[in-house]
Amino acid sequence: MNKNELATLLKKHHKDAFLWASHCCYYNQEEGKEVLQRTYLKIVDKKAIFKEKSTFKTWLFSVIRFTAIDYLKKKKTYESLENVKIGIEDTPYEIHTIDYKKLLKQLPERQHQVLLLAFYHDMTLTEIATITQLHIGTVRTHYERGKETMRTLVLKENV
Incomplete structure (x- = not known):
């Protein structure tokens, strides 16, 4: 190259x-x-x-x-x-929104990394396995568990 x-x-x-x-x-x-x-x-x-x-x-x-x-x-x-500013700007109008970054921080580190790479950076699980140097099965487990935990957290947030 x-x-x-x-x-x-x-x-x-x-x-x-x-x-x-x-x-x-x-x-x-x-x-x-x-x-x-x-x-x-x-x-x-x-x-x-x-x-x-x-x-x-x-x-x-x-x-x-x-x-x-x-x-x-x-x-x-x-x-x-908890002390780090992420740079989320406040919206000028009142809407009920979910702070997904806040919810992501509640996940274990590996689940957090896998979901961030998958959804925010549009990477495949194979690419994530390469980056994190984890076995693809481990990445899949973190991915599924992370989605399930996020689902639970979002449902709690909407109650």
């Missing part, structure tokens, strides 16, 4: 990549920017090479995930999710 093709693909997936990097950094957008920058540097320095064994987006998300893990390990300061 030449530099122009790489640049085009990175630009195409930049927004989703930033959102995933922020998620990997517990919704801290500044840390997400730092992780994404480090990811891009890894790619440019050829420390991470796309070998076309999966889709580009799957590979990119995997590189972001591992970069975030390394970054957070080195930083060793974890902020509680």
